[in-house]
Amino acid sequence: MANATLTISSKNYSSWSLRGWLLTKFSGLPFEEVVMPADDPGARAELLLLSPSILVPCLFHDGIKVWDTLAIGEYLNEVRPGARLLPKERAERAHCRAICGEMHSGFAALRSALPMNLKAHFPGFKVWARAQTDIERIVTIWHECLAQYGGPYLFGERTCADAMFAPVVTRFVTYDVKLDADIVAYGERILAMPEMRQWIADAQQEAEEIDELDVEF
Ligand SMILES: N[C@@H](CCC(=O)N[C@@H](CS)C(=O)NCC(=O)O)C(=O)O
Numbered sequence: 711m712a713n714a715t716l717t718i719s720s721k722n723y724s725s726w727s728l729r730g731w732l733l734t735k736f737s738g739l740p741f742e743e744v745v746m747p748a749d750d751p752g753a754r755a756e757l758l759l760l761s762p763s764i765l766v767p768c769l770f771h772d773g774i775k776v777w778d779t780l781a782i783g784e785y786l787n788e789v790r791p792g793a794r795l796l797p798k799e800r801a802e803r804a805h806c807r808a809i810c811g812e813m814h815s816g817f818a819a820l821r822s823a824l825p826m827n828l829k830a831h832f833p834g835f836k837v838w839a840r841a842q843t844d845i846e847r848i849v850t851i852w853h854e855c856l857a858q859y860g861g862p863y864l865f866g867e868r869t870c871a872d873a874m875f876a877p878v879v880t881r882f883v884t885y886d887v888k889l890d891a892d893i894v895a896y897g898e899r900i901l902a903m904p905e906m907r908q909w910i911a912d913a914q915q916e917a918e919e920i921d922e923l924d925v926e927f
Contacts (some may be wrong), residue, residue, distance in 0.1 A: 714741035714802035715905035717760045721745075721913035728909060729779045730767025732873035735905040737786040737793045738772065780814050783870040797865045798877040806809040806871050809851050809864075813874040824881045828913040835885040848878055849893055856892060862899050876900050880910075 716734050718727035734741050746753045748767060754764065761768030761777045769785065770779040776785045787795040796803045819840035837845065855864040856872070864871040879897040882889060889897070900906060 712740040712742050714739055714769065715723060715744050716745060717744040717766050717768040717770075717814075719746045719766045720916060721909055722828050722916045723826055724766060725821075726779055727766050728877050728880075729824070729873050729911065730769065730782050732876055733783045733786055733870060734769065734898070734903055736868055736870075737790040737795060739786060739790055741769075741771075745898050753864045766898070779874070780810060783873070785808065787870070794902055795870045797869055802859070802865055804864055805855075806869055808863060809855070810870050810874045812847075812851070813878075817844040817848065817878075820848070821880070824887075826877045827884055828880055828910055829916075831886070832882050832884060833886045835886065835887075837883065845887060847880075848875070849871060849889065851875075852893055852896055861896070863872065864896075866905075872900060872917070876906065 714734070715724070715740075716730060718724060718731055721727065744760065757766070758764050759822060760770070762775070763776065763777045765781060768775065769774075769782045769790070771785075772897050776782050781793055786793070790865070793915070794795040797806055819838065822837075823838045835908075852864065852875070859866045863869065879900045881887070883901070884895060
């Protein structure tokens with residue numbers, strides 16, 4: 711029986727749930743999922759008890775509650791150092807933290823114009839100029855990491871950074887964003903990870919379409 715739980719919400723729509731879930735999977739910490747239905751008002755009261763921010767993801771482990779995705783990544787790196795969620799070298803760790811921070815606090819135009827929706831596909835989607843600026847910055851980050859560390863993941867082996875950017879990979883597919891071949895190949899590697907395949911399969915099983923979440927989640 712796992713002594714950790716991770717509270718998440720919709721696997722189709724919740725990009726932060728996906729990031730927290732991937733971080734926990736990458737860490738190797740056994741955990742049970744607690745899935746809060748996103749559209750149930752009663753669930754919000756319960757979520758308040760589970761997560762002080764009333765947001766997901768929230769990790770509960772050994773009597774310790776950790777909410778907010780960056781904090782979850784740092785916590786998991788401490789309790790599971792062998793999983794190397796952060797790179798071994800200090801300079802690489804700094805680089806990894808910097809781009810995770812950029813994802814955590816930035817790219818608002820991309821997040822609102824191209825919300826995560828794994829079941830949807832919008833061929834020829836017209837990307838708004840400010841979202842395009844975000845896309846270009848993300849592509850630059852990925853190019854630099856892949857060139858500097860040699861792939862196959864952003865820092866060679868899988869780290870927090872791949873979990874933080876995984877929902878961007880799915881957005882690029884959903885919204886038919888045109889990309890260079892090496893960026894497409896990186897995205898394909900992320901989508902081919904067994905954890906990602908499992909998450910997407912679970913998302914496909916989610917019955918409901920939540921209209922308001924098509925806007926921003
Ligand atoms: N800064 C937070 C963001 C978390 C967040 O925005 N989570 C969304 C789901 S993707 C949420 O819990 N929404 C709950 C709601 O709107 O009821 C983090 O890093 O974990």
